Amino acid sequence: MELLDNLMLGLSTAFQFKNLLFCLIGALIGTAIGVLPGIGPIPTVALLLPFTFGLEPASAMIMLAGIFYGAQYGGSTTAILVNVPGETSSVVTCIDGHEMARQGRAGTALAIAALSSFFAGTVATVVIAVLSLPLSALALKFTAVEYFSLLVLGLIAAVVMAHGSVMKSLAMVLLGLLIGLIGIDVNSGVARMTFGITELSDGIDFVPVAMGLFGLGEIIANLERKDERRVVTSQRFRDLMPSWADLKQAFPAMLRGTAIGSVLGVLPGGGAALPPFTAYALEKKVARDPSRFGKGAIEGVAGPEAANNAGAQTSFIPLLTLGVPSNALMALMIGALMMQGIQPGPQVMTEQPALVWGLIASMWAGNLMLLVINLPLVGVWVSMLKIPYRLLFPAIVLFCCIGTYGISNSLFNVWLMLGCAVIGYFFIKIGVEPAPLLLGLVLGPQLEENFRRALLLSDGDFTVFIRHPISAVLLGVVAILLLAMLSPAVLRKRKEALTE
Amino acid sequence: MSRRIDWPDLLLGLFLLLVATGTLVATRKLGVGTAANMGPGYMPRVIAIAVILFGLFFTGRGLLRSHLGIAQVHLRPLLAIPLAVALFSLLVEVAGLAVASLITILAAAYATHEVRAREAVIFGVVIAAASVLLFVKVLSLPLPIWPPDLFG
Numbered sequence: 198m199e200l201l202d203n204l205m206l207g208l209s210t211a212f213q214f215k216n217l218l219f220c221l222i223g224a225l226i227g228t229a230i231g232v233l234p235g236i237g238p239i240p241t242v243a244l245l246l247p248f249t250f251g252l253e254p255a256s257a258m259i260m261l262a263g264i265f266y267g268a269q270y271g272g273s274t275t276a277i278l279v280n281v282p283g284e285t286s287s288v289v290t291c292i293d294g295h296e297m298a299r300q301g302r303a304g305t306a307l308a309i310a311a312l313s314s315f316f317a318g319t320v321a322t323v324v325i326a327v328l329s330l331p332l333s334a335l336a337l338k339f340t341a342v343e344y345f346s347l348l349v350l351g352l353i354a355a356v357v358m359a360h361g362s363v364m365k366s367l368a369m370v371l372l373g374l375l376i377g378l379i380g381i382d383v384n385s386g387v388a389r390m391t392f393g394i395t396e397l398s399d400g401i402d403f404v405p406v407a408m409g410l411f412g413l414g415e416i417i418a419n420l421e422r423k424d425e426r427r428v429v430t431s432q433r434f435r436d437l438m439p440s441w442a443d444l445k446q447a448f449p450a451m452l453r454g455t456a457i458g459s460v461l462g463v464l465p466g467g468g469a470a471l472p473p474f475t476a477y478a479l480e481k482k483v484a485r486d487p488s489r490f491g492k493g494a495i496e497g498v499a500g501p502e503a504a505n506n507a508g509a510q511t512s513f514i515p516l517l518t519l520g521v522p523s524n525a526l527m528a529l530m531i532g533a534l535m536m537q538g539i540q541p542g543p544q545v546m547t548e549q550p551a552l553v554w555g556l557i558a559s560m561w562a563g564n565l566m567l568l569v570i571n572l573p574l575v576g577v578w579v580s581m582l583k584i585p586y587r588l589l590f591p592a593i594v595l596f597c598c599i600g601t602y603g604i605s606n607s608l609f610n611v612w613l614m615l616g617c618a619v620i621g622y623f624f625i626k627i628g629v630e631p632a633p634l635l636l637g638l639v640l641g642p643q644l645e646e647n648f649r650r651a652l653l654l655s656d657g658d659f660t661v662f663i664r665h666p667i668s669a670v671l672l673g674v675v676a677i678l679l680l681a682m683l684s685p686a687v688l689r690k691r692k693e694a695l696t697e
Numbered sequence: 698m699s700r701r702i703d704w705p706d707l708l709l710g711l712f713l714l715l716v717a718t719g720t721l722v723a724t725r726k727l728g729v730g731t732a733a734n735m736g737p738g739y740m741p742r743v744i745a746i747a748v749i750l751f752g753l754f755f756t757g758r759g760l761l762r763s764h765l766g767i768a769q770v771h772l773r774p775l776l777a778i779p780l781a782v783a784l785f786s787l788l789v790e791v792a793g794l795a796v797a798s799l800i801t802i803l804a805a806a807y808a809t810h811e812v813r814a815r816e817a818v819i820f821g822v823v824i825a826a827a828s829v830l831l832f833v834k835v836l837s838l839p840l841p842i843w844p845p846d847l848f849g
Binding site: 248364365367368371372374375378382384385387389390392413416417420421585587588590591592594595596597598599602603606608611612614615618619622623626627628629645648649652653655656657658659 | 704705706708709712713716717720723724727728731732733734735736737738739740741744745747748751752754755767768769770771773774775778779781782783785786789790794798801802803805806808809811812813816817820821824828832836838839840
């Protein structure tokens, strides 16, 4: 059983003491930023990237992944107790979770959220393990032609599935690709668009771009809003263990949520936002008495929570098997791999088995830790909410500065981050989602290289992309997606689905 | 009835046009080559032209479609946050991390009108000390803690 061997290898990597430690650190940081509104996983991962250079690749990835799924847990805690979603993924948890808290069942809601997340995380880990092998085996047959088409599909699908206007997102992808071209051209050794700045010859670092666009830009925009008072539900959490009746009621919802999350997470553009909304809608549909929803229905917590955790984890599948990130955060993970000197792609599975399987196994270990971190320690996290934003954001600004400096010990990156912060604010003001830009920036160099290699081999014949069958299918899907987006009916449906 | 303008679209369009034109100017001397043997200028030009098309689309839509303004811009955070970053950048290698951290925190804290001077100073000192410990001592980031000129 290759699968078992792989899982054993993964477990032995993940359960090394230092990797467990990094997993715990990641999960703790993730929970903290999940609890705190106003700082999300993207700037946090970007911030910590520079400090993972010194680590082994497996430890670095394990920690960064821990931040991502830890944030999903933390986000639900605030959603339930304060009615403020710490992350976008926990918006739906507010509806019934906070209602349960107001009825004095905060402990039960928290426990169900954590248990659902743990259950979903466990299942998703197995899903990743099972799906990874065949997918990467398929991807290993890819040549530059297929790989180019796959990258195009990944980019387009991520745009179509994500929030915001499709046209604007496409423009952002192109902008990202353009920025990704900055630096010395590998084939000819000529500097492109470096404007004589030596720091740009290796290409633009995506960490300052991510921190500026997502971290600082958002802070500037947040400060324009009126500070809303947060009321923390003050309760003793004596009823932390849910009753049998609660569990029995929640379990089917957990199962359905896990299934939805696992499927949607794999799709590009999926990840954290879409699955919980879909799961909530489904729970409402299958419930015998839909009117209970919004009034503290336990399924309304269990389903979405399971879905968002499962989705968060299965979104690693395209990254690990194909080297294609499904959202901006996965793009950062790809960047982390590249900084470790590992070229992302299907070959990672065979060349770095300890890394891949260690990462997968660590997710399960991490979920177990999160269960412990979240339930008994919930009081600690709640007290973190009492830190006012006026103290929080200056510290974030400072950490962004130090972190950006740390990537290559260069002040140039700090100035670059400053510029991106202003641009990020500008994007928020004109209602543009910057995530596609980051995807384009990270994938740009690979896209160009495969494009050029494919055309070099075909002697400049563009039809090569439709003459190769796999590539033709991939591009066909791209065409269908784009055409579908132009049809007004689909547009309206998509808008409904994303705003519900 | 003066027709108003869809400012978000118009501004995005102009921004894209600006970036794409800049790219074309910056890459004008790079060889394009042929599809089979692309020069370094091939991809930048192809993408820049695509960006120009998007820019024209948004500019046009912004001018034709009416009724969308932009929420008011507050200058205070927009100036204070970049200023804080700039101060960090200017100070950190000259004055050391401790001083730069404190000043960055203070400058950033003034981005909101809710700022309380005494609280900000105390908090700044604590965070500056913590950053020195964490980043220089634990993570061994090669930065001076104190002004290098004074402490050689």
